[in-house]
Amino acid sequence: MGIIFKIAWRNIFRHKGKSFIIGVILFLGSFIMTAGNGVLSGMNKGLQENIVNRFTGDIVLIATNQRDEAVVGGWSLTPTEVISGYTNIKAILLKQPYIESFLPVCRGFSMILNEAGDMGFSGLLGVDIDDYQRMFQSNLVLVEGRMLSSTERGVLVTAGARKAIYNSMEMWLTPVDSPFILSNLSPEAMSNSNSLNIQSNMVLMGMSADGNQLDIRVPVVGIAKYKYLDSIWQGYSILDLESFRECFGYVTAQDTEIKISEEKERILKEEENLDSLFEDKNIFQKVETKTSAYQIGKIKPKRVAISTNMDRDAGIYNIVFVKLKRGYKLKDALLKLNIELSNSKASAKAISWKKAAGSIGDMVSFIKVILIVFVALLFLVAAIIITNTLSMSAIERTTEIGMMRAVGADKSFVAKMFASETAILSFFFGGLGMVIGAIVLPLISWLKVPAGTNDFLLLVFGGDYFNPILDTGDIIAGILILAFVTVLAMLYPVIVATRITPLEAIARD
Amino acid sequence: MNIIELKGVKKDYPLGNTIVHAVRGVDLCVEEGDFFSIVGPSGSGKTTLLNLIGCIDNPTEGSIKIHDQEITSMKDKDLTNLRLYKIGFIFQTFNLIPVLNVRENVEFPLLLMKKFSKAEIRKRAEKLIEEVGLKEYIDHRPAELSGGQRQRVAIARALVTNPDIVLADEPTANLDSETGANILELMKELNEIEKTTFIFSTHDPDVLKYAKDVVKIRDGMIVSREELKH
Numbered sequence: 001m002g003i004i005f006k007i008a009w010r011n012i013f014r015h016k017g018k019s020f021i022i023g024v025i026l027f028l029g030s031f032i033m034t035a036g037n038g039v040l041s042g043m044n045k046g047l048q049e050n051i052v053n054r055f056t057g058d059i060v061l062i063a064t065n066q067r068d069e070a071v072v073g074g075w076s077l078t079p080t081e082v083i084s085g086y087t088n089i090k091a092i093l094l095k096q097p098y099i100e101s102f103l104p105v106c107r108g109f110s111m112i113l114n115e116a117g118d119m120g121f122s123g124l125l126g127v128d129i130d131d132y133q134r135m136f137q138s139n140l141v142l143v144e145g146r147m148l149s150s151t152e153r154g155v156l157v158t159a160g161a162r163k164a165i166y167n168s169m170e171m172w173l174t175p176v177d178s179p180f181i182l183s184n185l186s187p188e189a190m191s192n193s194n195s196l197n198i199q200s201n202m203v204l205m206g207m208s209a210d211g212n213q214l215d216i217r218v219p220v221v222g223i224a225k226y227k228y229l230d231s232i233w234q235g236y237s238i239l240d241l242e243s244f245r246e247c248f249g250y251v252t253a254q255d256t257e258i259k260i261s262e263e264k265e266r267i268l269k270e271e272e273n274l275d276s277l278f279e280d281k282n283i284f285q286k287v288e289t290k291t292s293a294y295q296i297g298k299i300k301p302k303r304v305a306i307s308t309n310m311d312r313d314a315g316i317y318n319i320v321f322v323k324l325k326r327g328y329k330l331k332d333a334l335l336k337l338n339i340e341l342s343n344s345k346a347s348a349k350a351i352s353w354k355k356a357a358g359s360i361g362d363m364v365s366f367i368k369v370i371l372i373v374f375v376a377l378l379f380l381v382a383a384i385i386i387t388n389t390l391s392m393s394a395i396e397r398t399t400e401i402g403m404m405r406a407v408g409a410d411k412s413f414v415a416k417m418f419a420s421e422t423a424i425l426s427f428f429f430g431g432l433g434m435v436i437g438a439i440v441l442p443l444i445s446w447l448k449v450p451a452g453t454n455d456f457l458l459l460v461f462g463g464d465y466f467n468p469i470l471d472t473g474d475i476i477a478g479i480l481i482l483a484f485v486t487v488l489a490m491l492y493p494v495i496v497a498t499r500i501t502p503l504e505a506i507a508r509d
Numbered sequence: 510m511n512i513i514e515l516k517g518v519k520k521d522y523p524l525g526n527t528i529v530h531a532v533r534g535v536d537l538c539v540e541e542g543d544f545f546s547i548v549g550p551s552g553s554g555k556t557t558l559l560n561l562i563g564c565i566d567n568p569t570e571g572s573i574k575i576h577d578q579e580i581t582s583m584k585d586k587d588l589t590n591l592r593l594y595k596i597g598f599i600f601q602t603f604n605l606i607p608v609l610n611v612r613e614n615v616e617f618p619l620l621l622m623k624k625f626s627k628a629e630i631r632k633r634a635e636k637l638i639e640e641v642g643l644k645e646y647i648d649h650r651p652a653e654l655s656g657g658q659r660q661r662v663a664i665a666r667a668l669v670t671n672p673d674i675v676l677a678d679e680p681t682a683n684l685d686s687e688t689g690a691n692i693l694e695l696m697k698e699l700n701e702i703e704k705t706t707f708i709f710s711t712h713d714p715d716v717l718k719y720a721k722d723v724v725k726i727r728d729g730m731i732v733s734r735e736e737l738k739h
Contacts, residue, residue, distance in 0.1 A: 003613075003620045006608075010609075403606070405589070406600075408618050506560065
C-alpha cells in the first residue's frame with residue numbers, strides 16, 4: 001500500500017465525522033443518480049415499447065405541405081393534409097435496407113351525428129386492421145364485440161371514445177350482434193341505465209378541408225382499448241379504410257377501379273373544350289326546387305364488402321408509420337429517407353415520432369430534462385457541500401500538511417493525498433449508493449406500482465407500471481458522472497491544501 | 510568549509526498597518542560539521558532565522574547560500590528537494606504525522622525520495638529508531654507517545670535521510686530537563702559520529718553547554734558570536 005493511500009485511508013478513519021458526512025452525501029447522490037438513470041432508461045424503454053413499437057413507429061411520413069407536424073399526438077381539429085402518390089412512396093420505402101416495416105393510414109377527426117341533433121367528435125384512424133395489429137404488436141384489445149375484419153366496413157370504437165360520446169350525446173354504443181353488458185357502463189351511463197339510448201351504429205362526418213366529406217353510417221363492430229397508454233390513445237377509434245376515405249371525401253380504392261371510356265378520357269384531357277363549357281353566360285338558370293328535410297335516420301350503412309382484390313394503396317392516405325430495424329439510428333434514417341423522398345419528388349416528408357407525437361413527445365422530452373436537471377442539481381449541491389467540507393478539512397490540517405511540505409513532500413504529494421481521500425470515499429460510498437440503487441430498482445419493478453390513468457405517470461413510468469431498469473450504459477454513465485463530481489468536488493480543496501506552506505504550519509504552532 | 514552563508518539577510522513581516530522587522534541584516538557563516546546554537550530571548554528572531562536557513566521562508570532582502578547554492582531565487586520544487594535531501598527539521602512542537610506509527614513517520618522522508626528499496630528504508634528507519642531508544646514503541650502512533658518520545662521520533666526522522674544540516678527549533682522547549690538532556694546528548698553524538706551540521710535555537714542556558722558555536726541574537730540582529738570550548 002503506497003504511503004499516499006495509507007495516509008489517505010487512515011485520515012478517513014481519523015476524521016470519521018467529516019468522512020461520514022461526505023460519504024452520506026456521495027451515497028445519496030449516487031443512489032438518486034442511479035435511480036434517476038433507471039427511471040430515465042425505464043421511461044425510454046417504455047416509450048420505445050409503448051409509443052414507437054405500438055403506436056407511431058420510429059418515423060412518421062406526412063404530406064410535404066402539412067404545417068402542423070404533430071399529426072399523431074396533437075389534438076388540433078385541423079384536417080391532416082393528404083399524401084398523394086403513395087405507390088411511389090411505398091416503392092421508396094421498400095428499397096430502404098434500414099426499414100423494418102411500415103403502415104400507411106388515414107387520420108382525421110369526424111363529427112358524430114344523431115337524429116336528436118346532438119353532436120360529438122372522434123379521432124379516427126383509417127387502417128387495414130390486420131396490418132395495423134401486425135405492425136403494432138396487437139395493440140388493440142377487445143372489450144366488447146369482435147375485431148374488425150380487413151374485408152368489412154365498420155368501426156372499432158375505443159372504450160374511452162364511447163364514454164366521451166355518451167357524455168356529449170347520451171348515446172351508448174354497443175357492438176352489433178353483441179349482448180349489452182351492464183357492467184361496462186361508465187358511471188355516468190350507469191346512473192341513467194333505465195333509459196339508455198343504445199346504438200349499434202353511428203353517423204360520421206369527416207372534417208376535411210375541401211368540403212367533399214360525406215355523412216356515412218357505419219356499424220360499431222367492437223369496443224376496444226389500447227393495450228398500453230390507452231388513456232392517451234383512446235381518442236383514436238379505428239375505422240375501415242374505405243369508409244374513412246368516403247367519409248372524408250378522399251379518393252377510395254374503389255374509385256380507382258372505375259374505368260373511364262377512351263372518349264370520356266379524351267374529352268377530360270381537352271382543356272379547351274372544358275373551358276368552352278363555361279363560355280355561355282346563360283349557363284345558370286333560376287329554377288324552383290323542392291327539397292325534403294335532411295334526415296340522418298335515412299342514411300343507410302353500406303353493406304358492400306370490401307374486395308380483397310382492390311389495390312388499397314391506390315387510394316389516399318395521410319400518414320405512413322415507419323419502423324426501423326433494431327439499432328439503426330433515427331437521425332441517420334431520417335436524413336437518408338428525406339433525401340430519397342426529395343430526390344423522388346414524393347409528396348411526403350419524414351419526421352421523428354417525437355415531432356409527430358406533438359405534446360406527448362414534448363412532454364416526454366420535458367420529463368427527461370426535468371429528471372436530468374434534478375440529478376444535475378443534486379450533484380451540484382453535493383459537490384458544493386463536499387468542496388466546503390474538504391476545504392475546511394484542508395485548513396484544519398494546515399500543521400500536518402505544512403510539516404509534510406517542510407520535510408520534503410512536494411505539492412503533488414499533498415494533492416494526491418487529498419484526491420485519494422476523496423476518491424476512496426467516492427469509491428466506497430458512491431459505489432454503495434449505486435449498488436443499492438441497482439438492487440432497489442428491480443425490487444421496484446417487481447412491486448408493479450401502477451400508473452393508473454394518470455397520463456403524466458404513464459409517461460414517466462413509460463407504461464402502465466413503474467418499471468425502472470438499469471443497463472450497462474447507465475452504470476458506465478453513473479461511474480463517469482460520479483468520477484466527474486468527485487474531481488469537481490476535490491478541485492478547490494486540493495488547491496487550498498497545496499497552497500499551504502511549511503511556514504504556515506510553523507506560524508500556526 | 511562553509512556549508513551555510515548568509516549576507517545582509519533581512520526579513521520583514523506586515524502586521525496590520527505596521528511592518529515587523531524580524532531579521533535586520535544578518536551576516537552569518539556556518540561550517541560543515543558545526544554544532545551551532547542561536548540564542549536569544551523570545552521574539553528576537555531565532556525561529557525566523559532558522560526558517561530562512563531551512564528554505565521554509567524567503568528573505569525580504571539579502572542572500573542565503575547552502576553548499577554555495579543561492580536559495581533565494583530557487584523555485585518551490587527545487588526548495589522542496591533541497592529540504593528533502595539536504596536538510597532535516599526538528600520542530601519545537603513535535604509535528605509528526607498523526608496517522609502514521611513511529612516507524613512509518615521515520616520512513617516518511619525516505620519514501621518521498623523514491624530511491625531506496627523497501628527493505629533498505631525499513632533497515633535505516635529501524636536503526637535510527639533503535640538509536641533514539643524507541644524500538645519497543647516502533648508500532649505506536651504519536652498519540653500513544655510522551656513528549657520526549659515524540660521529539661526523539663522527530664530527531665530520527667530528521668536524520669534518516671543523512672542530511673548535511675539539521676535545524677532544530679528549541680528542541681528541548683517542551684521537554685523535561687532529563688529528557689531534554691538526553692535529546693541533546695543524542696544530537697551531539699550524531700554530530701560527532703556522522704559529522705552532521707546541527708543548528709539549533711534556544712534560550713535555555715543549559716543547552717548552550719553542548720554547542721561549539723553560539724550566536725547571540727537580539728531584535729533581529731546578531732550581537733555576538735562565540736566559540737565555546739568544552
